[in-house]
Amino acid sequence: MAVVRRRSALPQAPSYRLADVQKLSDAHGEPAWLRARRMEAWEIYQRTPMPYLEEEWRRTDYRHIRWAEAERMIQPNGATSALVPAKNLEPLTGDEQGGLLVFVNGKLVRSELADSLVAQGVIFTDLRAALRDHEALVKERLMTQAVQAGDGKFAALHAALWSYGVFVHVPRNSTADLPLHVVCYNSAAGTAMGHVLVVLEDNAQATMQVEYASADGSEHSAYIGATELIVGAGGNLRYVSLQDWNRETFEFSHQRGVVGRDAQLDWVNGVMGSRLTKAFIEVDAVGAGANARVSGFFFADRGQFFDLDTQQNHNAPLTNTDLLFKGAARDNARTLWQGMIKSLPQMQRIDGYQVCRNLLLSDEARMDSIPGLEIEADDVACSHAATFGTLEEEPIYYLMSRGITRPQAQLMIIEGFFDELLQRVPFERVRQRLMDEIEAKIIG
Amino acid sequence: MTATLEIRNLHASVDGDEDMILRGIDLTVKQGEIHALMGPNASGKSTLANVLMGNPAYEVHEGEVLLDGEDVLEMEPDERSRAGLFLAFQYPVAIPGVTLGNFLRHAINARLKAKDPDSKGIPIPKFARLMRGKMTQLHIDHSFAGRYLNEGFSGGEKKRAEVLQMAVLEPRIAVLDETDSGLDIDALRIVADGVNALTGPNMGALVITHYQRMLNYIKPDFVHVLYGGRIVESGGPELALELEDKGYEWIREKHEALLKVEV
Numbered sequence: 001m002a003v004v005r006r007r008s009a010l011p012q013a014p015s016y017r018l019a020d021v022q023k024l025s026d027a028h029g030e031p032a033w034l035r036a037r038r039m040e041a042w043e044i045y046q047r048t049p050m051p052y053l054e055e056e057w058r059r060t061d062y063r064h065i066r067w068a069e070a071e072r073m074i075q076p077n078g079a080t081s082a083l084v085p086a087k088n089l090e091p092l093t094g095d096e097q098g099g100l101l102v103f104v105n106g107k108l109v110r111s112e113l114a115d116s117l118v119a120q121g122v123i124f125t126d127l128r129a130a131l132r133d134h135e136a137l138v139k140e141r142l143m144t145q146a147v148q149a150g151d152g153k154f155a156a157l158h159a160a161l162w163s164y165g166v167f168v169h170v171p172r173n174s175t176a177d178l179p180l181h182v183v184c185y186n187s188a189a190g191t192a193m194g195h196v197l198v199v200l201e202d203n204a205q206a207t208m209q210v211e212y213a214s215a216d217g218s219e220h221s222a223y224i225g226a227t228e229l230i231v232g233a234g235g236n237l238r239y240v241s242l243q244d245w246n247r248e249t250f251e252f253s254h255q256r257g258v259v260g261r262d263a264q265l266d267w268v269n270g271v272m273g274s275r276l277t278k279a280f281i282e283v284d285a286v287g288a289g290a291n292a293r294v295s296g297f298f299f300a301d302r303g304q305f306f307d308l309d310t311q312q313n314h315n316a317p318l319t320n321t322d323l324l325f326k327g328a329a330r331d332n333a334r335t336l337w338q339g340m341i342k343s344l345p346q347m348q349r350i351d352g353y354q355v356c357r358n359l360l361l362s363d364e365a366r367m368d369s370i371p372g373l374e375i376e377a378d379d380v381a382c383s384h385a386a387t388f389g390t391l392e393e394e395p396i397y398y399l400m401s402r403g404i405t406r407p408q409a410q411l412m413i414i415e416g417f418f419d420e421l422l423q424r425v426p427f428e429r430v431r432q433r434l435m436d437e438i439e440a441k442i443i444g
Numbered sequence: 445m446t447a448t449l450e451i452r453n454l455h456a457s458v459d460g461d462e463d464m465i466l467r468g469i470d471l472t473v474k475q476g477e478i479h480a481l482m483g484p485n486a487s488g489k490s491t492l493a494n495v496l497m498g499n500p501a502y503e504v505h506e507g508e509v510l511l512d513g514e515d516v517l518e519m520e521p522d523e524r525s526r527a528g529l530f531l532a533f534q535y536p537v538a539i540p541g542v543t544l545g546n547f548l549r550h551a552i553n554a555r556l557k558a559k560d561p562d563s564k565g566i567p568i569p570k571f572a573r574l575m576r577g578k579m580t581q582l583h584i585d586h587s588f589a590g591r592y593l594n595e596g597f598s599g600g601e602k603k604r605a606e607v608l609q610m611a612v613l614e615p616r617i618a619v620l621d622e623t624d625s626g627l628d629i630d631a632l633r634i635v636a637d638g639v640n641a642l643t644g645p646n647m648g649a650l651v652i653t654h655y656q657r658m659l660n661y662i663k664p665d666f667v668h669v670l671y672g673g674r675i676v677e678s679g680g681p682e683l684a685l686e687l688e689d690k691g692y693e694w695i696r697e698k699h700e701a702l703l704k705v706e707v
Binding site for chain 1: 497498499500501520521522524525526530531533536537539540541542546547548550551554555558592609613
């Protein structure tokens, strides 16, 4: 029997007030321009209804979130990095970190940056410190070019109330040749509003990984985050984001890369955790010759709901975007990928590609993929695809015919499905860890 | 002890289908022997190969298959493999994301774990030496081990990968299902050399082929002809030459009745 969901009740909003914005800004003694931006964002938030039946939201029902629990801002409460699982703190390569920032419950608990990167002029710090020490740089880029308050209800809420974040700045012609590593870990329930702002000036290069995780809990939590990746002309950014929130967390995030002339962005986004994730993942190719590769992997199980909404905006001619998402769902989990390639008029000779490959591991799971194109130019090569598969008996039989047990054969086939994506994570140790996490999900 | 594969009065069909493809096969293959099984198209050759390995797409209705007296038909495909049976597939399936090397390491570890549940598996350096040795023996480029299993392999590469798997897993009885199909003469010679290097006192083989040409390179001790789901002729190597000479037409004429009676 088909279940018809009654959509009578409108989504509840959290009970934040203007006074919360003022209080937050006062508590940190923020500059007037930032306070003004927060107030503007609050205005937008106020006049925007809770998203519900809009096209990009109508398949995503988040009304079961208990805001009374989730809306409380997470308090640091004496948080230290000792609370963070060791696996999240392991160096990405070798024994050496280029840089490490660890946040626990929104509080910065570790901050390290290799001398060689300091000498290169690399800034890798928390956003609060950056506001103090590099105010002009932050002012120019914070929610002005990539994610903006007007992008949606949750983007506006984030812009009004973000409470902590990361600021990365690599100067012109500099290379951060050791990877930068950020860990955002929550040990308590409540709302976290984290911000990542990465700015690569012209011809700058960096490799970076950000991990999100939280301790198991019984109360609802929310992550209302934003990620901004700004790559200047000729720059090259490799960026990996791994999300593994606990099963009571609802993520509403806006993430956007802005790729300049002849610049490269190689972005891998992994979604394994949370109860519900609604992520807007967008790239804007804004300079001729910009090249963005956006990769995503996700694995949903036990009631998880992932909605990944991707957009590739070709705002300049001769731009290239290549998107590959691969996901699996088991138990009664549900996933949704909605993709869009857009071009402004007259943006000739652009090449946009998007594909989502789905592996359905149970009859109760549901996976949807909705690709789309809105192209207003004629000399273009744009295509999209979505595929759906299940575990087939033929390859299982083949592996078993060599002595491999059925469960092991199934495991190998699922891991093989993800291998192409995991190979895009530039850290061997992280790949192995992700494979272990996928294995844990398969074995359940 | 010499391993013996005994097939007795085997009847089988495609799963869920009433029409028998195999209609009473009797055949015994011993370790150290090479048997060639020939026959025209649709005589049931590949069905026999798949039924022996336990392909779930087929259903056995009657008869038995014993390996050293053990009931093979009761075993899952992985148990059959660990008992010493091997099938070189006619159409090996591609497994994206799983390298040939990783796959074979898991296959060896599955054997070790079946013997000893606490086994930690083969140490990687030892496995690497084993693989390199076998690939050298079979004139296979060492980069082969790092490629995704059968993905983008040419017809010849797929067959060589099958022979490599056989070499690494060292079965006691191997079934080669039309391993010659789709190969040019050079590739055929390489594959046949590999099979010849492995057969001997430790391995018996059932070489299934449509054409005699494979038997120029792999010398069988016995030749059988499958027709209408039964073995209708058995003999020595001279039987293969006779088929080469006269084609399958005389088999059809001689045994046509077999098909009619059953239908």
